[in-house]
Amino acid sequence: MREVVVETNLPFGKRRKGKVRDIYDLGDKLLIVATDRISAFDYVLPTPIPNKGVYLTQLSLFWFKKMETIVKNHVLTDNLKEFPEELQQYKEVLEYRSMLVKKAEVFPIECIVRGYLSGSGWRSYKETGEICGIKLPPGLKESEQLDEPLFTPSTKAEKGHDENISFKKMQEIIGKEDAEQLKELSIKMYEKARDYAKNKGII
CATH class of the missing domain: 3.30.200.20 (Phosphorylase Kinase; domain 1)
Structure with a gap:
């Protein structure tokens, strides 16, 4: 080794x-x-x-x-x-x-797509009923599958904590056009990875 x-x-x-x-x-x-x-x-x-x-x-x-x-x-x-x-x-x-x-320009954003209600998304939902400004129906359970994938961006900190932000805030940080494109690409990649994993018996 x-x-x-x-x-x-x-x-x-x-x-x-x-x-x-x-x-x-x-x-x-x-x-x-x-x-x-x-x-x-x-x-x-x-x-x-x-x-x-x-x-x-x-x-x-x-x-x-x-x-x-x-x-x-x-x-x-x-x-x-x-x-x-x-x-x-x-x-x-x-x-x-x-x-x-x-070398490439780096967007100071972490693009997160959630298919299940877990992790920091679950904590946010318990406290506010929302994830990154997206209102969810009441009564959902931890790790429950969501009706559709949610795009829930965060800041990308070099040091310290990343912070969950709304899509509107992301647009303010990097611009509307880039934010829309990143959201679209992120969801497409999530769906492709999800389908691949599902075929392997992985959630």
């Missing part, structure tokens, strides 16, 4: 440390490395999980590929042999847990 990777300190470009991923600016592209850090409820927990970053990266690549018919993505390659030569010596750290990606 490979060593646990809690943090990377590669001597290339400027490093930005997220909750789970380390991102290196290589000039015309970015190197994204998924560590074995755990983030839950917006906190980084003290105990890492061996190879978590490997599984996270491979899962991400699977879904990027699966969603290509709906939206393009930023991935250039995850093949270490296609990485810049100076990165080759860091195979033990990078292999299977990293990818090179195009």
